[in-house]
Amino acid sequence: MGLDLRADPIALTAALVDIPSESRHEQRIADEIETALRTQAPWFEVVRNGDAVLARTDLGRPSRVLLAGHTDTVPAADNLPSHIKNGEMWGCGTSDMKSGDAVFLHLAATIAEPSHDITLVMYDCEEIESSANGLGRIERELPDWLKADVAILGEPSGGFIEAGCQGTIRVVVAATGTRAHSARSWLGDNAIHKLGAVLDRLTAYQPRSVDIDGCVYREGLSAVRIDGGIAGNVIPDAASVTVNFRFAPDRSVEAAVAHVHEVFDGLDVDIELTDAAAGALPGLAKPAAAALVAAAGGQVRAKYGWTDVSRFAALGIPAVNYGPGDPNLAHKVDERVEVAQITAVTDMLRRYLT
Ligand SMILES: [Zn+2]
Numbered sequence: 001m002g003l004d005l006r007a008d009p010i011a012l013t014a015a016l017v018d019i020p021s022e023s024r025h026e027q028r029i030a031d032e033i034e035t036a037l038r039t040q041a042p043w044f045e046v047v048r049n050g051d052a053v054l055a056r057t058d059l060g061r062p063s064r065v066l067l068a069g070h071t072d073t074v075p076a077a078d079n080l081p082s083h084i085k086n087g088e089m090w091g092c093g094t095s096d097m098k099s100g101d102a103v104f105l106h107l108a109a110t111i112a113e114p115s116h117d118i119t120l121v122m123y124d125c126e127e128i129e130s131s132a133n134g135l136g137r138i139e140r141e142l143p144d145w146l147k148a149d150v151a152i153l154g155e156p157s158g159g160f161i162e163a164g165c166q167g168t169i170r171v172v173v174a175a176t177g178t179r180a181h182s183a184r185s186w187l188g189d190n191a192i193h194k195l196g197a198v199l200d201r202l203t204a205y206q207p208r209s210v211d212i213d214g215c216v217y218r219e220g221l222s223a224v225r226i227d228g229g230i231a232g233n234v235i236p237d238a239a240s241v242t243v244n245f246r247f248a249p250d251r252s253v254e255a256a257v258a259h260v261h262e263v264f265d266g267l268d269v270d271i272e273l274t275d276a277a278a279g280a281l282p283g284l285a286k287p288a289a290a291a292l293v294a295a296a297g298g299q300v301r302a303k304y305g306w307t308d309v310s311r312f313a314a315l316g317i318p319a320v321n322y323g324p325g326d327p328n329l330a331h332k333v334d335e336r337v338e339v340a341q342i343t344a345v346t347d348m349l350r351r352y353l354t
Helices: 009-017 027-040 094-110 132-143 181-189 190-205 253-263 288-293 309-315 341-354
Strands: 046-050 052-056 062-068 081-084 088-091 117-123 150-153 161-163 169-175 211-212 214-218 218-228 238-247 270-277 300-302 319-321 336-337
Touching: 009 046, 009 088, 009 094, 009 341, 027 046, 027 052, 027 094, 027 117, 046 132, 052 132, 062 094, 062 132, 088 094, 088 341, 094 117, 094 336, 117 132, 132 309, 150 288, 150 309, 161 288, 169 190, 169 253, 190 218, 190 238, 238 253, 253 270, 288 341, 309 319, 336 341
Parallel strands: 062 117, 062 150, 150 319, 161 300, 214 300
Antiparallel strands: 046 052, 052 117, 081 088, 088 336, 161 319, 169 238, 169 270, 211 214, 218 238
8 A cells, every 4th residue: 555645644744754764765765655646646747866756737837836855864763653642743754854745745636726836856865965965966967847936845844934044154263383392381382372362252252133034043153163282291383263153144155254254353363264055045025935925924934054945045946944843853762743733834835835
C-alpha cells in the first residue's frame, strides 16, 4: 500500500515519518512520492532527478508558486516509528520537515484547479554538506524548474511566515608581537595583550535591529573562538580572535566586511575574512508574496540562520519558510509537532492556492 496523498495530512505525515530517510538514503521515500504523484495528481508533469521528485502544473495562471520540501532527516535517535500523544506527533522528521512535505503533497493532490500554477520540489540531502544539497543539483541541472513568483519552503516555522534571512561572515582578527622569555618580558611584545582592545570593542558594540517589510532582524557581532600562546614561559608573538557577524539582509557581504573593519579601526591587528554567506531580503512587497502574507493574517517574522530560502533569494525569487512545527525542536530526540498546526497550515495554504 503506497502513500495516500488525499488522506488527512496528519495521517500522511505519519506515513512519511515511518519511511526512514536519513540523508543519502532517500530512494524509497522518493519512489513512493513519485508513484503517488503520478497516480493521484495527474494534472502535474512529474520528473525525477536523483532522489528528488519535481512536479508542476501548466495551467497558464498569471503567477507560479513553488512549494519546496526536503525529504531527508538527520539520523533517527531511536524515535521511529511515529506516535501521537496529547495532540502531538513524535518522531524523527515530524517537524523537520515531513509535516511540511505532507501539507504540500496533500494540497497538490486535492487542488486540481489552483489559482496559481504550482511547482512542487521534494528534494534530497538538505541536512548534510551543502555540496550534496538536492536543491543545488536541481539548480545546476534543471534550472527551469525553479522559476516562480514566490517560493515557500515548508521548514518548521511555528506557523509563522519566516521571511528572508540574515547573512553571516567570519573574520580572524590577528595580533602579532615579538617572542621573548617571560622572565625578561620587556624584551618582547605580547600579542595576546593586544587582543584586549579587540574584546573591549566587541563588549561595547551596540548591534542594530532593522525592520524590513515588517520583519525585524537583530544583528550580532560575537567572538566565537580565541587562539594564542606558546608555552608557560614565553611571551607570545601571535594571537587571534575569530569573530562572527550575523547581519541584516540590507547589508551585502562587502558592506558587512567593511563594517567589521570600521569596528576594529585604529587597532594594531590584521583582519582576514574566512567565511561568508549573503543574507536574503524578505521581498514581501512583491505581489505573489504580499498575497501570501495577507492569507496568513500578517503573521510574519524574520528568519534567523541561513536556510535554502537564500538560494531562491539569490535567483531573485521572494522566498519564505512556512511550515508546522517548532524550529527549536528540529534534530532533537524529542522532536514532535502539534498536529493542530498541520491542519492550520494546510487550511491557510489552501486559501492562498484556491
Ligand atoms: Zn529542515
